[in-house]
Amino acid sequence: xxxxxxxxxxxxxxxxxxxxxxxxxxxxxxxxxxxxxxxxxxxxxxxxxxxxxxxxxxxxxxxxxxxxxxxxxxxxxxxxxxxxxxxxxxxxxxxxxxxxxxxxxxxxxxxxxxxxxxxxxxxxxxxxxxxxxxxxxxxxxxxxxxxxxxxxxxxxxxxxxxxxxxxxxxxxxxxxxxxxxxxxxxxxxxxxxxxxxxxxxxxxxxxxxxxxxxxxxxxxxxxxxxxxxxxxxxxxxxxxxxxxxxxxxxxxxxxxxxxxxxxxxxxxxxxxxxxxxxxxxxxxxxxxxxxxxxxxxxxxxxx
Amino acid sequence: xxxxxxxxxxxxxxxxxxxxxxxxxxxxxxxxxxxxxxxxxxxxxxxxxxxxxxxxxxxxxxxxxxxxxxxxxxxxxxxxxxxxxxxxxxxxxxxxxxxxxxxxxxxxxxxxxxxxxxxxxxxxxxxxxxxxxxxxxxxxxxxxxxxxxxxxxxxxxxxxxxxxxxxxxxxxxxxxxxxxxxxxxxxxxxxxxxxxxxxxxxxxxxxxxxxxxxxxxxxxxxxxxxxxxxxxxxxxxxxxxxxxxxxxxxxxxxxxxxxxxxxxxxxxxxxxxxxxxxxxxxxxxxxxxxxxxxxxxxxxxxxxxxxxxxxxxxxxxxxxxxxxxxxxxxxxxxxxxxxxxxxxxxxxxxxxxxxxxxxxxxxxxxxxxxxxxxxxxxxxxxxxxxxxxxxxxxxxxxxxxxxxxxxxxxxxxxxxx
Numbered sequence: 001x002x003x004x005x006x007x008x009x010x011x012x013x014x015x016x017x018x019x020x021x022x023x024x025x026x027x028x029x030x031x032x033x034x035x036x037x038x039x040x041x042x043x044x045x046x047x048x049x050x051x052x053x054x055x056x057x058x059x060x061x062x063x064x065x066x067x068x069x070x071x072x073x074x075x076x077x078x079x080x081x082x083x084x085x086x087x088x089x090x091x092x093x094x095x096x097x098x099x100x101x102x103x104x105x106x107x108x109x110x111x112x113x114x115x116x117x118x119x120x121x122x123x124x125x126x127x128x129x130x131x132x133x134x135x136x137x138x139x140x141x142x143x144x145x146x147x148x149x150x151x152x153x154x155x156x157x158x159x160x161x162x163x164x165x166x167x168x169x170x171x172x173x174x175x176x177x178x179x180x181x182x183x184x185x186x187x188x189x190x191x192x193x194x195x196x197x198x199x200x201x202x203x204x205x206x207x208x209x210x211x212x213x214x215x216x217x218x219x220x221x222x223x224x225x226x227x228x229x230x231x232x233x234x235x236x237x238x239x240x241x242x243x244x245x246x247x248x249x250x251x252x253x254x255x256x257x258x259x260x261x262x263x264x265x266x267x268x269x270x271x272x273x274x275x276x277x278x279x280x281x282x283x284x285x286x287x288x289x290x291x292x293x294x295x296x297x298x299x300x301x302x303x
Numbered sequence: 304x305x306x307x308x309x310x311x312x313x314x315x316x317x318x319x320x321x322x323x324x325x326x327x328x329x330x331x332x333x334x335x336x337x338x339x340x341x342x343x344x345x346x347x348x349x350x351x352x353x354x355x356x357x358x359x360x361x362x363x364x365x366x367x368x369x370x371x372x373x374x375x376x377x378x379x380x381x382x383x384x385x386x387x388x389x390x391x392x393x394x395x396x397x398x399x400x401x402x403x404x405x406x407x408x409x410x411x412x413x414x415x416x417x418x419x420x421x422x423x424x425x426x427x428x429x430x431x432x433x434x435x436x437x438x439x440x441x442x443x444x445x446x447x448x449x450x451x452x453x454x455x456x457x458x459x460x461x462x463x464x465x466x467x468x469x470x471x472x473x474x475x476x477x478x479x480x481x482x483x484x485x486x487x488x489x490x491x492x493x494x495x496x497x498x499x500x501x502x503x504x505x506x507x508x509x510x511x512x513x514x515x516x517x518x519x520x521x522x523x524x525x526x527x528x529x530x531x532x533x534x535x536x537x538x539x540x541x542x543x544x545x546x547x548x549x550x551x552x553x554x555x556x557x558x559x560x561x562x563x564x565x566x567x568x569x570x571x572x573x574x575x576x577x578x579x580x581x582x583x584x585x586x587x588x589x590x591x592x593x594x595x596x597x598x599x600x601x602x603x604x605x606x607x608x609x610x611x612x613x614x615x616x617x618x619x620x621x622x623x624x625x626x627x628x629x630x631x632x633x634x635x636x637x638x639x640x641x642x643x644x645x646x647x648x649x650x651x652x653x654x655x656x657x658x659x660x661x662x663x664x665x666x667x668x669x670x671x672x673x674x675x676x677x678x679x680x681x682x683x684x685x686x687x688x689x690x691x692x693x694x695x696x697x698x699x700x701x702x703x704x705x706x707x708x709x710x711x712x713x714x715x716x717x718x719x720x
Contacts, residue, residue, distance in 0.1 A: 002524045003313045005391035006450065007495040009384065010309065011399065018400065040384070041351040042308050054430030055393045058400060066427035069407040071400055074468045075496070077451030078524075082492040083476070086483040095479035101471040109527050112558075114488055115571075117616060119563045120649040139478065142506050169375075170486055173511035173563040180508065227543065233325045235565040238513055240373040243328040245364070251328065256373065271678035274707035289712050294685030298635065299705060 002078065013039045013047060015073075018058055021065035028063075081108035090126035091170075094135050116172065123175025124194045134196045138179055141165050141201055148181070151198040152191050162202050163189060166210065182210035190260075214259040219280045220269065224249040228275035235268065252279075266291070306344055308351050309390035314589060317518050319345045320370075320385060321586065323357070324515055327369025352384045374512040378505050380485060382517035383494040397425065397433055398443040403452075403466065411456060411463040414441050477503065485509050488559075489527075491520050513566020518586070525591035526556045526570065533600045535575070537592040540583055549589060552576055555597050557607035559585070560617050569617040571610075573603040580610040582617050613671050615652065620672035628673045630697065632666045632680060633659065633688040643686060650679070663688060673697045677704075684708075 005011060016034045020026040031051070035044050050056045058065050075083075085107035086092050087099045125131050141148045142165050151160040163181040169190070170177050177193040186208035222232055229251060233243065240256040257265045266287050269276055278285050310316060319342075322329060334342045346368055350357045356372050372381065398421065405420040406412065412420075418440040425434055444464050447453040454467040476496075481503050484493025497503050529536040535555050541547060554572035557580060561568050568585040580603075597603065610619070619625055636643035644664050647656045654668030670676065673694045680690065680701065692698050 001450070002489075002492070003386060003389050003521050004450070005389045005395060006399065006452070007387055007498075008309075008389050008391070009387040010391070011396065012387075012498050014396065014400065040308050040388070041354055042347075043351075046308065050393070054428060056396050057425050057428035057430070057433065058397075060427075060429060066424040067400060067404050069404055071403065072407075072499075073403060074452050074466050075471065079492055079496055080451065080469065082489060083480070083496070086487045086493070087479070089483075089487065091486065092479050092483055095482065096475075097479040098472040098475040101469065101476075106531070108492075108524075109488065109530070113527070113530060115558050115560050115611070116563050117560055117614070117652065118650075121651070122645075122649040139506065143478075143504060167508045168506060169508045169510055170482070171510040172486065175563075178510075230325075230543070231565075234567060237325055237515065237566065238374040238511060240371050241327075242358075242360070242369065242371060243326060244360070244362070245328050258375070267682040270681050270684050273677075273681050273704040274711055277711050285712070291685040292708055292712055295687065295705065296709075298688045299702065 006073065006076065009039050010043070010047065013043065014051075014056065014058070015071040017047075017051070018065055018067050019070045021059060021063055022067055022070050024064065026059075026063040026065075078108070080105045085109045085111070094126060094132055095139075096136075116175075119173060119175050124177055124192075131194060134199050135168075135177065135193060137199050137201065138165060138168065138193070138196075142168065145204060147202040147204045149198075149200050149202045150179075150181075150191060150196055152195045153197065154195070159189075162205055163191070164204065164207060164210075168193075182207075184208070186211050188213065215256050216259050216262070216281070216284075218255050218257065218265065218269070218278060218284050220253045220255070221246070221277045221279055222251045222253055222272070223275050223277075224251065225275055228272060232272060232276065235271075262287075306347065307390060308348060309388050310348065311390045313386065313389075313521055316345050316348060316385065320349055320382065320518055321515055323349060323368050324370040324382075327371065328360075328367050330365030330367045332365055348388070349385075352388060353381050356381050372514075374514060375508055375510050377512070377514070378508065379494065380490065380514050380517050382514055383491045386491050386517065386520060387495075387498075394433055394435065394439060395443075398435060398440065401425065402440070402443060402447070406453070406464065406466045409465070411458075411465040413461045413463055414444065417444065417464060473499070478506065482507050485512065488561075489520055489523060491517055511563060515586070516561075516566055516568050519568065519588075522585060522588050522591055523559070523568075525593070526559075529591070529593050530556050532593070533597050535594045535597050536572075537594050538583070539589045541587050541589070542584075543587075552583075553594065554583070555600065555603050557604060558611070562616070567617075571607055571617075573606060580607045581619070612653070613669060615668065615670040615672065616675045618672040618675045620674070622671075625671050627669050627671060628692060628694040628697070629667065629669050630673045630676055630690070630692040630694075632683070632690045634664045634666065634683055635662055635686045635688050636664055637662060640686075643683075674700065677701060 013035055016038060017026065017031055020030055031048055032044065035047055039047065051059050058067060080102060084102045084105040087097050088107065088111050138148060147162050147164050150163050162184060165179055165181045167180045168177055169180050179191040179193060181189045181191060183189065184205050184207035188210055222228055236255055242254045244252045246252055269278060278288055331342055353370060356370050358369055358371055360367050401421040401424045402417060405417055414437060418435060418437050421440060422434050444453060448455050451467055453464050456463045477500060480493045480496050484490045484497055526536060535553055537553055539549050539551050541549055553575045556570060556572050558571040559568055560571055569582040570585055571580055571582055574581050613627055634643060634647060647664055647666055651666060654666050657665045659665050673692050674697055677700065690698060690701050
C-alpha cells in the first residue's frame with residue numbers, strides 16, 4: 001500500500017524529534033525548527049500539541065523520552081521492490097548502486113511495461129564505457145565542489161576550458177543528460193554529456209557567479225475547440241503559467257520560458273495551429289509569421 | 304469533523320490538485336461538484352502541503368487558486384508531499400515508534416513480550432492517554448509483517464517477531480535514488496526512501512518534467528500489482544465525454560503509455576467487454592480492484608503488441624473497425640539544414656524517412672489515427688512541401704488550419720507573404 005502513514009511527513013517529523021530527544025539535544029525551539037523543515041504549513045500547531053498533551057506519549061516535560069534508540073524503520077517491501085526495478089534501468093546503472101543488496105527481491109515492475117512512445121530516438125549511450133566514465137567524473141566534481149576541464153563538440157565549434165558545474169539536467173523527451181555549468185567569467189553553458197570528448201577534475205578557480213537564466217513571457221489566446229484547452233493546459237504544464245478565462249470558450253495563457261528555449265517553445269505553440277494565437281511579444285509573433293511565410297513557398301490555401 | 308491537514312482517502316483531493324495545477328482559472332463557485340465547505344477544506348490542505356507553489360488571482364468572476372512552478376527549477380516533485388499526508392490514529396503512531404524501538408536490539412520476541420514492553424514505555428511518559436492491549440498490538444504486528452517492516456517466525460506454538468532490517472549500503476544508493484525519485488515511474492517511493500537520509504545534495508534538475516503523474520501513483524501501484532500477479536483488474540473510470548459518469552470495466556493491464564511531451568499517461572489494457580485491447584487515461588481511473596488470475600496473460604500481451612504496431616500515439620481513432628491510413632509528408636531541408644532531416648529521423652516513431660533528392664525528405668507512416676499526427680506535423684510549418692493522407696479529413700484539416708493561420712497572422716494586410 002503506497003498511501004500509508006509509515007511514509008508520511010508526520011512520522012518523519014516525529015522520528016526527527018525523537019532522534020534529538022534520544023541524544024538529549026531536544027528543546028521547544030528544535031521541535032519548531034524540525035517541523036518547519038520537514039512538515040506542512042499548519043503542522044506547527046498539531047504536532048507540538050499532540051506531543052505535549054500526551055496523545056502521542058513520547059516526551060517528558062524535560063524533553064527526554066522513553067524511546068531508547070534513534071528511531072529508524074526498515075525498508076518496506078514496496079521500497080525494496082522499487083529499488084530492484086529501477087536498478088535495471090541503464091540510466092540508474094550510471095550511478096553504480098550496490099545492487100547485491102537486493103538479491104532475491106522481486107522487482108516492482110517490468111521495465112518494458114512503460115512505453116515512452118514519443119521519446120526521441122537519439123538518446124544518450126548510457127552503456128558506453130567512455131560515456132559512463134565521463135558521467136561519473138562530472139558527478140564526482142559536483143559532489144566534491146570541484147571544477148572540470150572539459151573538451152566537447154558544440155553546435156558550431158569545439159570547446160576546451162575550465163567549467164564550474166552546477167547540476168546534471170535530464171530530459172525525458174530528449175532522453176539526454178546535460179551538464180549545466182558556467183565558465184570562470186560566469187557565462188552559462190549547457191553541455192550535452194554525449195558530446196563530451198575528454199574531461200578531468202580541476203581546482204575550483206576564483207570566478208564570477210553564473211548569470212541567471214534570461215526568461216521571457218509569451219501570451220497566447222486559446223480558443224477551446226477540439227479539446228484544445230485541456231490539451232494545451234497539460235502540454236504546457238511543465239512551464240510556469242497563468243490562465244484566465246476571457247469568455248465562454250476563449251482563454252488567455254501566459255507562459256514563462258527561458259530565452260534559450262525559444263525555438264522549442266515556438267514549435268510547441270505551432271502544434272496547436274489556429275486554436276492558439278500569440279498576442280505578445282511582437283518578436284514571438286514575428287517568428288510565427290516567418291514560419292508561415294516560409295510555408296507559403298509550398299502551399300497556397302487548400303493545395 | 305474538525306479540519307485536519309491529513310486525509311484518509313487520497314482520491315477525493317486528487318482531482319482538486321490536478322485542477323489547480325493543470326487549469327488554475329476556476330473560481331470557487333465553479334467547483335460545483337462538491338460542497339463549498341469541502342472545497343474550502345481541500346484548498347486549505349493544498350495550500351498547507353505545497354506552501355509557496357500556490358497562488359491566487361482575484362477578478363470580477365471571483366478568486367481562483369492555481370499552482371504554478373517552473374519544473375526545471377523544481378528539484379522535487381511538490382505533489383509527493385500530498386502522498387505523505389495519510390491520516391492515522393494516536394494508537395497507530397504510538398505503536399509504530401514503540402514496537403520498532405523495543406525490537407531495535409535485534410531480538411526476536413513473541414506478542415506478549417512486545418505488548419508488555421510497549422506498555423512499559425508508555426507508562427514512562429506522563430499523561431499517556433493510551434495503553435495498548437494484546438489484540439491491538441497483534442494487529443499492528445501483522446500489518447507491519449505484511450508491509451515488510453517486520454519479519455515473523457514460528458517457534459513451536461509461538462510466533463516471534465523481529466525487525467526486517469536488510470543490510471543495505473545506504474550511502475551507495477543515495478545519488479541513484481535521488482535521480483530515480485524524479486526520473487523513474489512511481490518516483491514517490493524514491494522520495495519515501497530519500498526521507499531516511501539526513502542530507503541529500505541537490506545534484507539534478509529535470510527538463511520536460513511533468514509532475515501531475517505523481518497524483519496517480521496509488522492507481523498505478525495497484526495496476527502493477529495485478530500485472531505482477533498475472534491477475535485481472537476491475538476498474539472504475541470516467542471519460543472525457545462521460546461528464547463525470549463512472550463506468551466499470553474488467554481488464555488485464557498490458558502496458559503504460561507515457562508521453563514525454565506532455566506527461567499524459569494511458570493504460571493499454573485488454574478489455575473483456577470489447578474483447579480487444581484499448582486505452583484508458585490513468586488520471587481518469589478512480590479505483591482498481593484485483594480479481595481472478597489470468598491464465599492467458601501471454602496471449603493477451605501478444606494482442607496488445609499487435610495492436611500497438613500501428614499506433615502513432617495512444618489513439619486508435621473513432622473508427623471501430625480500426626482501419627489503417629497512410630500519411631505521407633515531404634519536407635524541404637536546405638543545404639545547411641541537415642538538422643531538419645535529423646529531427647525527422649529521431650521523431651519518426653513507427654514511420655519511415657527516405658531522402659528523395661538533395662533537399663527533399665519524405666516521411667511516411669501507416670497508422671490507425673492519422674489525425675493524431677497533425678500537432679507533430681505542424682511543428683514542421685515552413686518546410687512542408689506536400690502532405691497527403693488516405694484519410695481525406697486529415698488533408699482537409701491540415702490545409703484548412705494553415706489557411707486559418709495565414710488569416711490570423713496575415714489578416715487583410717497580408718503580413719505573411
